[in-house]
Amino acid sequence: MSFCFNDANVAKIEALKKRYPSAQALSLPCLWMVQYQEGYISLDAIDVIAEVTDTPAMEIYRVATFYTMFHLEPTTQKRVLVCKTLSCKLCGSDAVLEQLKKHDVLVEHVECLGSCGTAPVMQIDDVNYENLTPTKVDAIVEGLR
Ligand code: FES
Incomplete structure (x- = not known):
């Protein structure tokens, strides 16, 4: 295995072990730690998490692939998560998506980002950008460079 925490x-894992009822309950926190540490979750990292949490690797893989916020492939492009749920759809997420096609970013459609009152919403590096318009999208994405 080439991955190490x-x-x-x-x-953090040692501290969390004292707070959680079982090692398996550490699966999600470990997935987040890997993603923040490496930028994505490799199969090697899944094997390490399986060992740490005393959980079959397939279970860890199932969790990692169930949630759209976990990335299983590395990329050099900036990841932009765009909400595709109803409020955002009604308030213009299609225009946001069209505008993003003009930029060199990796767009991922996700379910509600928890900010429906300020739709449409996209998220970059855990920061929500709200009340989006095509003009705002250009300014935000160009500001990332
Ligand atoms: S519907 Fe888009 S943030 Fe909730």
């Missing part, structure tokens, strides 16, 4: 994450 860094020292900070090893310490």
Whole structure:
């Protein structure tokens, strides 16, 4: 296995083990740690999480592939999550998607980002961008460079 948790994450895992009822309950926190540490979740990392959580690797893989917020492939492009749920759809997420096609970003359609009152919404690096218009999309994406 070529993946290893860094020292900070090893310490977090040890601390969390005391708070969680079972090692398996650490699966989601471990997936987040891997993603923040590496930018994506490799199969090697899934094997390490399986070992740490005493859970079959297939279970970890199932969890990682169920949630759209986990990325299983590396990319050099910026990931942009665009909400495709009703409020955003009604408020113009299609125009947001069209505008994003003009930029070199990796667009992923996701379910509600929890900010329906400020639709349409997209998320980049865990930051929500709200009340989007095509003009705002250009400014935000160009500001990432
Ligand atoms: S419907 Fe888009 S943030 Fe909730």
